[in-house]
Amino acid sequence: RRTALHAAAGLPAAALIGAPGLARAAEFEWKYGHNLPVTHPLHLRAQEAVDRIARETNGRVEIKIFPNNQLGGDTDMLSQVRSGGITFFTPSALVIATLVPVAAINALGFVFTDYNHVWKAMDGGVGAAVRQAISRVNLHAFEKMWDNGFRQMTTSGRAITDASAMDGLKIRVPVSPLSISMFRGLGAAPASLQFSEVYSALQTRIVDAQENPLPIIQVAKLYEVQKSCALSNHIWDGYWFIANGRAWRGLPADLQRIVSNAINEAGLQQRGDIAGLNATVQADLQSKGLAFNPTEPDSFRAKLRAAGFYNEWKGRFGDEAWSLLEASVGKLA
Numbered sequence: 001r002r003t004a005l006h007a008a009a010g011l012p013a014a015a016l017i018g019a020p021g022l023a024r025a026a027e028f029e030w031k032y033g034h035n036l037p038v039t040h041p042l043h044l045r046a047q048e049a050v051d052r053i054a055r056e057t058n059g060r061v062e063i064k065i066f067p068n069n070q071l072g073g074d075t076d077m078l079s080q081v082r083s084g085g086i087t088f089f090t091p092s093a094l095v096i097a098t099l100v101p102v103a104a105i106n107a108l109g110f111v112f113t114d115y116n117h118v119w120k121a122m123d124g125g126v127g128a129a130v131r132q133a134i135s136r137v138n139l140h141a142f143e144k145m146w147d148n149g150f151r152q153m154t155t156s157g158r159a160i161t162d163a164s165a166m167d168g169l170k171i172r173v174p175v176s177p178l179s180i181s182m183f184r185g186l187g188a189a190p191a192s193l194q195f196s197e198v199y200s201a202l203q204t205r206i207v208d209a210q211e212n213p214l215p216i217i218q219v220a221k222l223y224e225v226q227k228s229c230a231l232s233n234h235i236w237d238g239y240w241f242i243a244n245g246r247a248w249r250g251l252p253a254d255l256q257r258i259v260s261n262a263i264n265e266a267g268l269q270q271r272g273d274i275a276g277l278n279a280t281v282q283a284d285l286q287s288k289g290l291a292f293n294p295t296e297p298d299s300f301r302a303k304l305r306a307a308g309f310y311n312e313w314k315g316r317f318g319d320e321a322w323s324l325l326e327a328s329v330g331k332l333a
């Protein structure tokens with residue numbers, strides 16, 4: 001379309017229709033919104049994917065990315081992708097779980113110890129069950145989940161070294177029932193805020209703490225408004241790449257294949273980017289003034305167990321999803 005406009009500058013629009021030799025408007029002109037700064041690997045790989053899609057479909061599918069909450073926060077984008085106002089969105093598992101409760105299953109506290117377990121579950125039975133649940137609300141989820149990372153806690157107050165430091169802590173969590181339940185179980189005072197509001201909420205001390213993977217703390221510059229980071233690895237979080245169901249079904253099968261391949265392959269590369277970042281990001285954040293400390297994971301797990309957290313969520317997710325998770329990570333609490 002850009003080519004057509006440039007080539008035909010000055011011509012009335014009607015003159016373009018059917019004009020031989022001119023590129024036409026894309027048949028599928030779609031919007032994709034997400035919540036991250038453009039320096040995050042999710043944005044960079046998604047940009048490569050949409051460029052590849054335009055090329056391989058000869059311009060029939062053109063996707064424009066709206067990064068960094070330009071179209072509103074997570075809750076807004078989730079309703080836009082449902083209505084078709086945007087065609088693609090990448091909600092975190094925590095966020096899409098407001099609509100598809102079982103999608104939060106990967107975010108259960110302290111279930112994954114490493115990435116082997118994560119991808120075994122999410123590329124296997126757990127991921128398949130979640131994708132099926134997502135399809136029931138008329139959204140299409142692409143096969144390969146993208147990585148957000150293991151979530152860590154940061155605070156502007158005293159360092160969080162074990163679970164007793166959680167008592168009364170005012171901590172921001174995503175708009176996610178599981179996050180609220182987990183941090184209440186730990187004795188904290190969690191508040192749900194969309195990601196678009198996090199930096200200023202920390203800056204103005206509406207909350208004292210937040211939790212996110214280190215690459216997000218880096219690209220969103222949260223280290224500017226936080227003092228210390230507890231390496232808690234309490235949740236593994238990923239992004240589902242989703243499409244509006246009606247729009248997706250309206251795409252011819254050959255184009256669906258091109259779009260799926262480009263997005264899934266970009267997702268695998270994005271996982272590699274996060275793995276690479278994980279090797280360097282702590283040193284970078286340290287050099288920017290964020291202090292790091294280890295935690296005692298057992299103290300957190302014990303507090304959650306005592307609060308009835310695992311039993312409650314086993315009930316909420318249901319036995320079927322629970323056994324799929326156990327098939328990947330071993331017997332749970």
Ligand code: X2X
Pocket residue numbers: 035091092094095148173174194195211212213216
């Ligand atoms: O909102 C967050 O904390 C983030 C960026 O990790 C999610 O998208 C859930």
